[in-house]
Amino acid sequence: MTTSTFLKSPGLQQFCHENNAFTLADVHQSLNNTDRVTAIIQRQKLLHFPEGQHYNGVAFEMQINPQIKEYIQAKYQDESEFMLICALKEQLELLITLKSFEVDMSYKRLKAAKLNEVVFTTYLPNHGKIITLVRVFTNQETPIGYYRLFKRVFQVIANVTGQSVHFSHIHQEGFQGIVCDMDNKQTSGLGKYLYELDPSRTTEEHLRSTIVFCQVHFHRNITKAVGNHPNQHGIRQRMAGLLTCKSMEDYYKLLDLLQGEYWLHMRLIMSFTGHNTSEIQ
Structure with missing residues (x-):
């Protein structure tokens, strides 16, 4: 306030x-x-908030508010790291039964400049809604930070539910997939955690067996690049086609086509605006 x-x-x-x-x-x-x-x-x-509104404030709330204490499952702090894992027991009991879930980073809800919110969510078809099952507040956005995040969240799930977290490609049961953003730090952290569970496979093999990339951000970036004008519908479709290429050869052919189309488009714009085409970078 x-x-x-x-x-x-x-x-x-x-x-x-x-x-x-x-x-x-x-x-x-x-x-x-x-x-x-x-x-x-x-x-x-x-x-x-006599202890402020960061780690000490949270610790104080846990002492005086039983509901907060029930919701905050784990907290960590040292000289460089802050992490808070929040979920009710019922949320974790639902999460452990799923075949897949989505991990997303939220930047909008927090005032603190160096604090992010990572959420574990799932879609409930019967209700037509996406619900959040775990919230993690952290000041780390690095591969090692994500590794610790996944490791700690999965340990919290095991501690609260009494059931170990399993992955289908390792244990032949458990989670079959995790939907993530196209964020190399996030996937690197998850890969490190999975490799720790099963060193007989490479990190890449683990990720290929687990990760499903969220396409929403990819399509948003296409719209950001070319806009929503009806005249751009064709190029938007071709750019989206990168997601469904059947081979690396097809992928790079489409990239070459898109690159050539982009330069032609820019040259046309420059000619209409009276600029020299040699100014195109």
Whole structure:
């Protein structure tokens, strides 16, 4: 909560409406001083979060709030790392029964500049919804950071449910696939964890047997590159065709075609705008 978010909040609007006013100053003249409002908000922060709002704040909440303690399954902190694993027992019991799940990085919900939220989700066909089963708050976004994340989450699942986490290509039961973004750090961390479970296979073999890349981000990048104009429909389809190539040879042929088409397109634009085609980089 900040002074700005408070002044824009629906709760404040409702309070003003109940007092036949449009702003705090209309309710009472003394409330026209925003410094006073800021001081009140700061006082409430200190009362509600005496240990701050990072690791120490979480540890304090776990001491006084049984529901928070039930939800936070593990926390880690040292000089460089912060990690918090959150899930209810029922969520983990559902996760261990699945054949696959998706791992995604969220950047939107947190104010802290160096803190990210990694979520384990699944789609429920009967409900038509995607639900989150695990949330991990971490300041690490490196291959070793993801390795620790996967290892710790799977250990938490085993500890809470009493069932070891298995992978189909290793144990002939368990998870058959994990849907990930096309993020090399994420896949490298998972590959390191799987290789630790079974060194008889290479990291690449483990990933080929487990990883399913999410195509949503790929298609978003296509739209970002060429736009949504109807005239670009053909090139969008050809770019999306990279996902379904049957061989490396077909893949590189399509890349060459797309590259040639791009340069022709740029030369045409430059000719219409009066620029010299030699200016194309």
